[in-house]
Amino acid sequence: MKIIGVIPARYGSTRLAGKPLADIHGKPMIQYVYELARRARTLDQVVVATDDERVRVAVESFGGMAVMTKGEHFSGMDRVAEVASVSDADIVVNVQGDEPLLDPLMIDECVEALRNGSNAELATIVKRVGEETFDDPAVVKVVRDTTGRALYFSRSLLPYPRNRTADFRVFEHIGLYAYKKDCLLRLANLPPTPLEQIEGLEQLRALENGIAIQVVETKSKQELISVDTQQDLERVRGILAGRNGL
DSSP states (O other): OOEEEEEEEOSOOSSSTTGGGOEETTEEHHHHHHHHHHTOTTOSEEEEEESOHHHHHHHHHTTOOEEEOOSOOSSHHHHHHHHHTTOOOSEEEEOOTTOTTOOHHHHHHHHHHHHTSTTOSEEEEEEEOOGGGTTOTTSOEEEEOTTSBEEEEESSOSSOOSSOOTTOOOEEEEEEEEEEHHHHHHHHTSOOOHHHHHHTOTTHHHHHTTOOOEEEEOOOOOOOOOOOSHHHHHHHHHHHHHHHTO
């Protein structure tokens, strides 16, 4: 079984232009993500999927593998699917290109959840979060059934604690996905769905089309920051400076 990691890296971010090449202590952000993905024990290959020659050149300059994709993709999933369509991989992992603090363990957990997830075609990761995030729409919440399958994802609080029992927990969705290749290609060929467009969450396309998503809680304690703004970038720089003694 061949398993590849694909890192979608679109250059034209609306909130942080040229985001994949944002400098973090002398290295572009995409290099941090690539090197972390390469440390995952379950991946046979890691590829950056980009729409911009500048990103391709940067990736190849540090010894990474990059492929050019179309510029008009609706989502990162669609960009990953373009790469998967010409790959001989059995499982494809969508590794977000704006997560320079990613723990490689999360990739392995995601892959194992798919391989062991009772016929699931798609798997993803969550972590428990505290009350300070409950009203933050940037923190995507998820609820699961008793077998670990996703019931729903939302930018709103899930579940709403009308009765705050001992079982009340809130889980944040981490945007890391492992797909069986056929599932990924099928999803990419489906049109965006109503809830997907309302919430702005591509994973809802799967649920709205009856595709089960296996969800596993990560054992990692790693702090994650998705870099969407200059403020996010400065926070990441500060964290990595502390880790590396810079």
